[in-house]
Structures are given as C-alpha cells and as structure tokens.
Ligand SMILES: Nc1nc2c(ncn2[C@@H]2O[C@H](COP(=O)(O)OP(=O)(O)OP(=O)(O)O)[C@@H](O)[C@H]2O)c(=O)[nH]1
C-alpha cells in the first residue's frame with residue numbers, strides 16, 4: 073500500500089472538550105487533556121483536523137456542549153471534511169446518538185477511542201478476551217441507532233472507522249440478547265484465565281520468588297526499563313498503549329536475590345471503567361506483587377497529574393498496601409526544577425542506564441531477605457547435597473541417623489536448590505552469616 077492510500081484511509085477527526093465548573097477535575101477537559109487525546113487519536117491511526125475547547129457552567133443534558141457549540145463543531149466538520157468527532161469527556165449513549173446526527177460525522181468519546189486502540193493492540197488470547205468483553209459492555213447501552221449507522225459504514229467503504237473495530241464488525245446486526253450471551257461467555261473464559269493465574273501465583277509463592285511489577289502512565293518508559301534491566305527485547309515505541317500484555321522476566325539482583333519482574337499495560341486518565349474491570353485479571357497481579365515500581369515520566373510537565381491517576385488506579389485495584397518505589401524516568405531529558413527525592417524515590421534514565429544501579433540496590437534492599445537457616449533431612453543416596461552445602465553455604469551441624477540431618481545457613485538460591493529436603497522451614501539469619 074502506498075503512503076497516499078494509507079493517508080486516505082485515516083480518519084480525519086475533530087476533537088472536542090468541555091470544561092465546566094460543575095465537573096470534577098477528573099471529568100473535565102483542558103488543553104493538556106486535548107493534547108493527550110490527539111496523541112491517542114494518532115495512536116489509533118487517525119489525524120486531527122481541528123479541536124474545540126468549550127467553557128460552560130455545566131454540561132447541557134441533550135448535546136453536552138450546547139446547541140450553539142454543536143453548530144460550530146458541525147461547521148468545522150464540514151469545512152475540514154472530517155468523518156469523526158472525538159469527545160474528551162464521557163458522553164451518555166443518548167448524547168452520543170444525538171451528536172452523531174447533528175454534527176454530520178460519527179461521534180465517539182475518549183473511552184471509545186481507547187477501546188479501539190486496545191482492540192488493535194491486544195495480542196495474547198487473554199488480552200483479546202479482555203478487550204472484547206470491555207467493548208461489548210461499552211456497546212450494549214449504545215446499540216440503538218449506533219449499530220445501523222456503523223453497519224452501513226463498514227459495509228459500504230470497507231474502511232473500518234475508529235471506534236468500530238473489533239468484535240463490533242461481525243456482530244453489529246445481532247441483537248442485545250446475543251451480546252449478553254457473548255458477555256456471559258467471555259466472563260466465564262476470563263474466570264478460567266484468572267483461575268490459571270492463581271495456580272501460577274501459588275506455584276511462584278511456594279518458590280518464594282519475589283514479584284516486582286512495573287506500573288505507570290502510558291509512555292512513561294516501563295518497557296524500556298524492563299528491557300534495560302533484563303534485555304527482554306520488548307518493543308518500546310513512542311506511542312501510547314504500546315504494551316497491552318504482561319511480560320514477565322527473571323532478574324538477578326544479587327547472589328541471594330532473584331526476582332520476577334513484569335511490565336504491564338500503561339494507565340491513562342479516564343481509562344474506561346469497563347476496561348479496568350476487564351483487565352482486572354492482568355492487573356490483579358499488582359495486588360500480589362511484593363514491590364511495585366511506579367515509573368514516572370519526569371520530563372512530562374504533567375507528571376504530577378499522571379502520577380495521581382496511577383495512584384488512584386492502584387487503589388482501585390486493591391494494591392495500595394503493596395510497597396512502592398517511585399522511579400523518576402527520563403532523567404536524561406528533563407530540565408528545570410529538581411524532582412522529589414527520598415528513600416523510596418530514585419531518578420533514572422532507562423535509555424542511558426543512569427541510576428539503574430541505584431534502582432537495583434533499592435529493589436535488593438526491599439526484597440533481599442538475606443540468608444536462611446535451614447534444617448534438612450537428606451537421604452543417604454542424595455548425600456551429594458551435603459557436599460554442595462559445604463561449598464555453597466555455611467554448614468552448622470551434620471548428624472547421621474536414618475537420614476543425614478543438616479543445619480545450614482544459606483542464601484535463597486541454595487535454598488531453592490535443596491528445597492525438597494528442607495524440613496524445618498527457614499528463617500533469615502543474616503547476623504549469623506556476618507559473624
Ligand atoms: N529520553 C528518554 N526517553 C525514554 C526513556 N525511557 C523511555 N523513553 C522513550 O519513551 C517512549 C516510551 O517508552 P516505553 O518504554 O514504550 O513506555 P511504556 O511506559 O512501556 O509505554 P506503554 O507501553 O505505551 O504504556 C519511547 O520512545 C522510549 O524510547 C528515557 O529514560 N529517556
């Protein structure tokens with residue numbers, strides 16, 4: 073396909089935001105949120121041809137922005153030849169319907185746009201299930217009117233407009249009942265995914281390998297950081313929601329501390345709640361993590377607001393009790409005021425590697441429980457284990473009875489190697505080792 077035809081296929085969109093004193097900060101639009109919306113639009117494959125920020129006391133019930141502004145948007149749509157209007161604020165299904173009729177182009181909101189991006193990006197089975205479920209839940213109350221409109225568009229042009237990709241296309245004609253059945257089935261499938269995850273988690277916990285989860289606003293540099301630490305080879309591009317599926321790698325922090333570290337989907341303002349709900353199985357991992365690395369793009373003037381959004385989502389996911397390190401990333405490009413610093417805060421550049429040693433040391437300090445005193449009961453035919461302990465650990469005592477009873481102090485790694493012989497559990501005994 074040539075660039076020219078690619079260009080033709082892109083949706084040309086007008087962006088609209090409303091700032092009203094009656095709306096909360098989270099619900100409101102601003103220049104900054106519209107800028108972010110434009111980045112989202114580009115991520116979805118669209119191009120912005122105009123944007124409107126409206127100020128009002130309070131949203132208008134029928135059209136959200138008021139008749140006058142609707143006419144203005146309609147004129148802009150006409151003048152720019154736009155085929156899509158994206159609202160930064162959340163629209164009710166009926167507002168969306170009325171606006172689509174009155175501005176002369178398809179109208180979607182930020183939630184719809186984000187869902188579309190997720191639909192394009194999801195790669196794994198789990199990711200797809202989650203996005204599909206969120207899309208159906210989003211579409212269900214919007215069935216009336218919207219369906220017919222979209223079916224015609226999809227059928228006629230072959231072009232798949234933003235906001236209509238994914239499960240919608242083939243199921244557009246089907247009725248609500250069918251969609252409800254789909255939702256029930258997807259929910260069931262995801263339950264299964266959750267169950268499998270719980271089993272995996274169980275196994276991991278038994279192995280005592282600490283889990284570190286990297287979270288943060290989209291584009292903060294999470295994947296770049298995981299790559300820098302583990303050479304994971306995850307694509308890290310300068311676009312929003314590049315990563316949708318969790319990647320987990322092992323990371324050796326020190327001889328006695330190996331952790332599992334995962335990259336997760338990025339957070340964003342006004343993340344559709346259906347999506348948060350649907351991605352719970354993935355994000356639930358946060359609540360089970362031993363440590364959360366909250367990556368913040370320190371070079372972004374909006375970093376404070378972004379960090380707040382992430383904190384709010386961490387709370388929503390029930391992971392507020394998980395210990396956290398704040399990782400101020402992109403130290404190579406930010407200028408100006410010094411970012412916060414403290415015991416749980418580290419400044420790094422995932423790109424140049426600056427500060428990574430300090431970050432590793434901080435992770436180690438949190439998760440390395442040091443050394444363990446273990447009591448082992450080793451069968452005589454496995455006597456080699458004792459030799460290994462003499463090499464790798466500090467053997468306190470050996471008694472020969474029906475089996476060989478060994479008390480030794482060793483690091484986590486050695487404990488892992490001999491764990492099938494451990495009978496008395498283990499307790500950290502760093503002091504002893506340091507004697
Ligand atoms: N200058 C600079 N750029 C960085 C740094 N870390 C990441 N980036 C860039 O920031 C962009 C986003 O990086 P990613 O690692 O994909 O960000 P992410 O948080 O994984 O993003 P999503 O998966 O989309 O949520 C890429 O263009 C990176 O090259 C850094 O320390 N310095």
Ligand SMILES: [Mg+2]
Pocket residue numbers: 294295296308314315335
């Ligand atoms: Mg990423």
